[in-house]
Amino acid sequence: MNNEERIDKFLELQSEGIKFTEIAQNLKISQSTLRNFLNKKGYKSEKGKYILKDELKYKEDLDKEKTKEDNTNNIKKVSTKKKKSNEKVLNKSIEQIEFNDTDLKNTKARKNIKPKKDRKINITQEDLDKLCEVYDWYLEVKDYNIKPKKISNKKDVHIDNESLNELKTTRIRIDKETWNDFERLCSNSNFEKHQILTQALKEFMKKYKNLL
Structure with missing residues (x-):
């Protein structure tokens, strides 16, 4: 039996579901010799069955493509499915905002108005x-706890009389930290x-008027 006949016989017995050990006995060679022989001929074991490497690669590529x-x-x-679901919700909302003025017939204040x-x-x-x-965006942010900014309740400075007399330009020295606070105010x-x-x-x- 030549090599081609041996491979054909092996593949035939393997396709019939016969175990590897029994195939080796049928071919009258040891399991290790049969395994080495198949490896040299380009066969590789895949889930207990020997397949040509090229066929195995082709099968793997097909599996990847299918996946x-x-x-x-x-x-x-x-x-x-998501788009259809959104369309259903929107269609329902659109139906709710349709204008129906037939109820005007029963309104006393509009007796003379014809129903539209x-x-x-x-x-x-x-x-x-x-x-x-917009609806998808709403579903993403609706659960966020967004709090409105607090409006400051700070009162402005009280000025007794906004209209000033003649202004006097002068130069004085003030503590730097105090001046920074004053500018911020x-x-x-x-x-x-x-x-x-x-x-x-x-x-x-006014507080120290006794010194005036």
């Missing part, structure tokens, strides 16, 4: 796609620095 195709189909199915015909909103497919995108106020400074001096002199 990739299945994943793509699954993604398309999920996307289509039902009016519907015409929405194109492009508008529907945009609404779907002025930046948060609607009044100018000279107005706030004048008011501060008035209040100070």
Whole structure:
């Protein structure tokens, strides 16, 4: 029996479900010799069966391609299902905003007004796609705990009299930290620095009027 006949015989017995040990006995060679012989001829064991490496690679490529195709189909199915679900919700919402004025007949305040015909909103497919995108965004952010910014309750500086007399330009020295705080106060106020400074001096002199 030559090599080709031996391989054909092996593949025939293997296809019939005969175990590897029994095939080796049938071919009258040891298991290790048969295994080495098959490896030299380009066969590789795959799940207990010997297959040509080229056929095995082709099979693996087919399996990968099939897996990739299945994943793509699954993604398309999920996307289509999600889109249909969104369209159902939107269609239901659109039905709820249809104008129906037939109830005007029973309104006493509008006895002389003729009831208007039902009016519907015409929405194109492009508008529907945009609404779907907005609805998807809403589903993503609706559970976020977004708190509105608190409005500051700070009161502005009280100025006794906004109209000032003749202004006096002068130069004084002030502690740097105190001046920085003063500038920050002025930046948060609607009044100018000279107005706030004048008011501060008035209040100070009022407190120590005995020294005037």
